[in-house]
Amino acid sequence: xxxQEINIEVxxxxxxxxxxxxxxxxxxxxxxxxxxxxxxxxxxxxxxxxLTFRWSCRMEICxxxxxxxxxxxxxxxxxxxxxxYPGKLRIEPLxxxxxxxxxxxDQTDFLQKLESIQPYIIxxxxxxxxxxxFKQTPAQRERFYQFSECINCLLCYAACPQYGLDSxxxxxxxxxxxxxxxxxxxxxxxxxxMPIVNAQEGVWGCTLVGxxxxxxxxxxxxxxxxxxxxxxxxxDYFFRFMAPRGASE
Amino acid sequence: xxxxxxxxxxxGGGGAGLRxxxxxxxxxxxxxxSLISKVVPMRSHTVAAEGGSAGVVQSCDSLDSHxxxxxxxxxxxxxxxxxxxxxxxxxREMVQLxxxxxxxxxxxxxxxxxRNFGGMTTARTWFAADKTxxxxxxxxxxxxxxxxxxxxxxxxxCLDLIVDDGRCQGIVAIEIATGEFFxxxxxxxxxxxxxxxxxxxxxxxxxxSTGDGMGIALRHGVALRDMEFVQYHPTALAxxxxxxxxxxxxxxxxxYNKDGYRYLQDYGLGPVDPSPRPKAMELGPRDKLSxxxxxxxxxxxxxxxxxxxxxxxxxxxxxxxxxxxRLPMIxxxxxxxxxxxxxxxxxxxxPAVHYTMGGICTDGNTATSLPGFFAVGECSSVGIHGANxxxxxxxxxxxxxGKVAGEQAAQAxxxxxxxxxxxxxxxxxxxxxxxxxxxxxxxxxRIVDLRKAMQAAMExxxxxxxxEEGMSxxxxxxxxxxxxxxxxxLDDKNRVFNTEWLTAIELGFTLDVARTMxxxxxxxxxxxxxxxxxxxxxxxxxxxxxxxxxxxAVADAPPRIEYQEVVITxxxxxxxxxxxxxxxxxxxx
Amino acid sequence: xxxRRPYVRPMAGWWRRNPFYIFxxxxxxxxxxxxxxxxxLLYGLYMLSIGEAAFDTWLASLQHPLYLVFHTVALAAAxxxxxxxxxxxxxxxxxxxxxxxxxxxxxIVWVQFLFFFVISAAMIGLALGG
Ligand SMILES: Cc1cc2nc3c(=O)[nH]c(=O)nc-3n(C[C@H](O)[C@H](O)[C@H](O)COP(=O)(O)OP(=O)(O)OC[C@H]3O[C@@H](n4cnc5c(N)ncnc54)[C@H](O)[C@@H]3O)c2cc1C
Ligand code: SF4
Ligand code: FES
Numbered sequence: 001x002x003x004q005e006i007n008i009e010v011x012x013x014x015x016x017x018x019x020x021x022x023x024x025x026x027x028x029x030x031x032x033x034x035x036x037x038x039x040x041x042x043x044x045x046x047x048x049x050x051l052t053f054r055w056s057c058r059m060e061i062c063x064x065x066x067x068x069x070x071x072x073x074x075x076x077x078x079x080x081x082x083x084x085y086p087g088k089l090r091i092e093p094l095x096x097x098x099x100x101x102x103x104x105x106d107q108t109d110f111l112q113k114l115e116s117i118q119p120y121i122i123x124x125x126x127x128x129x130x131x132x133x134f135k136q137t138p139a140q141r142e143r144f145y146q147f148s149e150c151i152n153c154l155l156c157y158a159a160c161p162q163y164g165l166d167s168x169x170x171x172x173x174x175x176x177x178x179x180x181x182x183x184x185x186x187x188x189x190x191x192x193x194m195p196i197v198n199a200q201e202g203v204w205g206c207t208l209v210g211x212x213x214x215x216x217x218x219x220x221x222x223x224x225x226x227x228x229x230x231x232x233x234x235x236d237y238f239f240r241f242m243a244p245r246g247a248s249e
Numbered sequence: 250x251x252x253x254x255x256x257x258x259x260x261g262g263g264g265a266g267l268r269x270x271x272x273x274x275x276x277x278x279x280x281x282x283s284l285i286s287k288v289v290p291m292r293s294h295t296v297a298a299e300g301g302s303a304g305v306v307q308s309c310d311s312l313d314s315h316x317x318x319x320x321x322x323x324x325x326x327x328x329x330x331x332x333x334x335x336x337x338x339x340x341r342e343m344v345q346l347x348x349x350x351x352x353x354x355x356x357x358x359x360x361x362x363x364r365n366f367g368g369m370t371t372a373r374t375w376f377a378a379d380k381t382x383x384x385x386x387x388x389x390x391x392x393x394x395x396x397x398x399x400x401x402x403x404x405x406x407c408l409d410l411i412v413d414d415g416r417c418q419g420i421v422a423i424e425i426a427t428g429e430f431f432x433x434x435x436x437x438x439x440x441x442x443x444x445x446x447x448x449x450x451x452x453x454x455x456x457x458s459t460g461d462g463m464g465i466a467l468r469h470g471v472a473l474r475d476m477e478f479v480q481y482h483p484t485a486l487a488x489x490x491x492x493x494x495x496x497x498x499x500x501x502x503x504x505y506n507k508d509g510y511r512y513l514q515d516y517g518l519g520p521v522d523p524s525p526r527p528k529a530m531e532l533g534p535r536d537k538l539s540x541x542x543x544x545x546x547x548x549x550x551x552x553x554x555x556x557x558x559x560x561x562x563x564x565x566x567x568x569x570x571x572x573x574x575r576l577p578m579i580x581x582x583x584x585x586x587x588x589x590x591x592x593x594x595x596x597x598x599x600p601a602v603h604y605t606m607g608g609i610c611t612d613g614n615t616a617t618s619l620p621g622f623f624a625v626g627e628c629s630s631v632g633i634h635g636a637n638x639x640x641x642x643x644x645x646x647x648x649x650x651g652k653v654a655g656e657q658a659a660q661a662x663x664x665x666x667x668x669x670x671x672x673x674x675x676x677x678x679x680x681x682x683x684x685x686x687x688x689x690x691x692x693x694x695r696i697v698d699l700r701k702a703m704q705a706a707m708e709x710x711x712x713x714x715x716x717e718e719g720m721s722x723x724x725x726x727x728x729x730x731x732x733x734x735x736x737x738x739l740d741d742k743n744r745v746f747n748t749e750w751l752t753a754i755e756l757g758f759t760l761d762v763a764r765t766m767x768x769x770x771x772x773x774x775x776x777x778x779x780x781x782x783x784x785x786x787x788x789x790x791x792x793x794x795x796x797x798x799x800x801x802a803v804a805d806a807p808p809r810i811e812y813q814e815v816v817i818t819x820x821x822x823x824x825x826x827x828x829x830x831x832x833x834x835x836x837x838x
Numbered sequence: 839x840x841x842r843r844p845y846v847r848p849m850a851g852w853w854r855r856n857p858f859y860i861f862x863x864x865x866x867x868x869x870x871x872x873x874x875x876x877x878x879l880l881y882g883l884y885m886l887s888i889g890e891a892a893f894d895t896w897l898a899s900l901q902h903p904l905y906l907v908f909h910t911v912a913l914a915a916a917x918x919x920x921x922x923x924x925x926x927x928x929x930x931x932x933x934x935x936x937x938x939x940x941x942x943x944x945x946i947v948w949v950q951f952l953f954f955f956v957i958s959a960a961m962i963g964l965a966l967g968g
Contacts, residue, residue: 015843016743033488033556033586045697049740049749054288056455059491059582061383062292071856078585098844100426101746106844107289111403119391121350133347135359141352142940143933148352148384152291161859164849177391184350207866210926211858224929231932427842745842 003029006081007088008039013099036076037065053103060217063153067103068092073155073215094154096164110154113170117178117196122189140185147180147225149218156212156222162205169205172212172222179225194236203229250430250677255283256662258420258433260407261441262290264647265626267389269439272655274396280662283433285402285422287457291390294443294455298382299494299578301374302644304340306363310371312336317820319642322368322534323635324778325822326815331613331632335649342648343375351388352377365499366641368534370527374641379496379578382644406751409680410438412469413672417621421680428744432677436665437621437658440609444627448763449602450704453485453492462628464758466609471617472799474630475607477770478779480638481713483538485601486586488556493579493598495640497564498531500575505561506550516541518828529828536637536779537827539600543713554597561595606634610799615654621661625654636778687753692736696752699737703730707763711770716784720771727764728807734760765800765808772810773798791822865922871915924950
């Protein structure tokens, strides 16, 4: 466990003092298993207690600790300082999201979007608890499971230039979760969610850059959710065009 | 100070808090419910639970058997009527989660799949791959968006309860994004603030598990019950303490010492079978497994690594396909954090602090001794875990009792005697001043040094095995730290998003909670469940200690410890047996 | 009193910040060449409609080195476009199942390439042979 030192350059912004962000560099000792998050914690504990960032679980599941490392969105608890040595690290808050302070961004926009997609089962049939669980075969579960693995870390939003250019765009994760519910055999809410998909800010805001799926730490592949919905949006439009009145069925 | 008038305040957006919010909203859609959490709910620590949640479903299983496992697992320190209600409600709540969309793992025919878990007689643990807590939490969080009466206050830090006229009338909170103080005036407050594993150096808990709710309740004269019982999970990664789920052993993983020997057979957990046998060997209860590690370590039979001594958890014989299907997260974690593939190499593990069995003392309805104040989830002690919690009972607990808390709160809100606004404002002012005082006092003490000193003292004196000498040394250190913490140094004097300030406040709560653990422990002169002594008190002593401990705060002094009888209705105390004997005992009944 | 003042970073020059974005811009710009090529084909058709002589002049003009350069670039652009689209196609189509097993994204990409080569070979064969 030899100790080495690495330079970490951090983007800092204190809304009470600064008019715009600027970089500050810290020297941090590390060993083989030191994560980038632990590097930041070292800075906060020992060098400058005012460095601000979010973290919680330390095991890439709570989605708190996403940041840009050398321009690429990562969960800092599962990125390791050794992988950047002997170079240095430049750590910035997630791109395309407003900075609250230092490395903490404003996540409220995503939460509102999540709420807008009706992220809950709109049941096919009323079923009481006495009736027991729905039947769902492993194959049926497989159809939506991947999309339910989203940890809301927002790395995909930091990867999406369309969202950066127009934050009205629903964006990758919210669309993945919309698709998750639409593809669940227990759900019958697709028709209710379709207007969100069809809207200008829905799937059609996407130009298939595809970087969101590249950076997703959980293999959710939000780009595929968005683009599969382009197909359903087109079909939806087509059928409404064909049968304007019976459209909703 | 900003004011929010509401009916029910729920502090905590983990599984317990969310379930309570939904239950209250379903009870009465007109109630205004404020859900306060220091992290956005889906970041709560419930997200990290891997293994699964208990609920009897198999035809070969029975409620009695789950009851027996729970009470025996808790070394008879469980409130049996509460356990009874709990066991009878688990499955219903699991079905409820299913209806809300929880992606439970299934059998080929589409019905629910269950797995074995430590200390459980048969397979009754519902699971969603090895991300059960994650899926439960996201299901509850997303479902909660259906209810317009639930208003969320994300990233609000609860600082204090407001108590006047002998009843709870609200809370004081800090909006983290601005550093502004908020006063919530409410008829009922529910705490669902989670555990306190951060008291120990090597733990499986998230950074937010600092025992805030327990600390706040304690300061208002509410007792913390059974705090000496702290669960060590036998299989965590050395150094970080990250959890390697018990599900690994449920699937058939083996534990080997450095000689490649399944050492658990030497600790009364045999016989050695090639496939998992419930309650035996690797599927023994957590306390026994952690204690076995401790002995192996003393005997020099563990492996040395730079991060401390470890044993090997071997999953190789399960094969890559099964591992990736049933334990995908463990495979991912082993790859990321250790750079190993569990299909090819064993995982080095050691015990780490995992769960606080004790907590805010409540009755079976989650009500505390303070009118208008309820507590639920890991921050509470409703009485089902006793001296040792069984894995997969606590996820079930947060939904079963979360629902109870929500319903009870809805009822209490309707019969409330009203809020004394003037008095409430006055109390809120003084909490605010206390929090701001942290900016005024100063010393050269950094938070990290205090935290490390506390953690080291706790591991040393109140760890897997305890002695009088060790515990009294820990008590002394904690007493000093409580003093020092009042003058801790802050680099950050700003108000917007000042996490250093909040950490200092948290540390104040954590230290108080640590003291209740150490002082409850030193006065329990017996060994039971997770509380094991090496100094003349190695045996369980039902004559003197078949009792809950209750820790009460005393101004400027260590906590006072009292005792409460345990309610035993069905199952009289007997010896806890595991391994081969467990089977014969069950058949004998 | 405390102020919350979220800072929004400018987006100017965003596509230069990451190789992934540069490649994306390259992919999008291939459309320009494909469009130009199509225009030029249309012009050829127009010439054909005028008469054989006009068409021959047009064909001859294609021998000009500048046109050759343009065609090489347009071919490269079209190939790049096809390549990137083959790679993203699995994301844009419904999930395929063979029995209960999901067809891997990689398989879909390879099948497309297979078709592409087989059909291209057949076309070239036809053009050269006929
Ligand atoms: C790694 C791990 C794996 C586990 N696996 C299992 C398992 O397989 N099966 C099982 O049954 N159990 C398991 N457990 C235990 C179980 O997950 C927890 O006991 C349970 O999730 C606790 O839920 P909770 O709702 O009480 O608290 P948490 O989920 O911890 O939520 C606490 C909430 O309180 C909020 N809060 C705290 N303090 C404040 C404050 N001052 N102001 C505002 N908000 C505050 C937090 O923001 C958070 O929202 C596991 C635990 C761990 C650590
Ligand atoms: S889709 Fe992936 S990157 Fe986006 S929020 Fe979800 S887990 Fe994170
Ligand atoms: S700290 Fe939870 S995802 Fe990194």
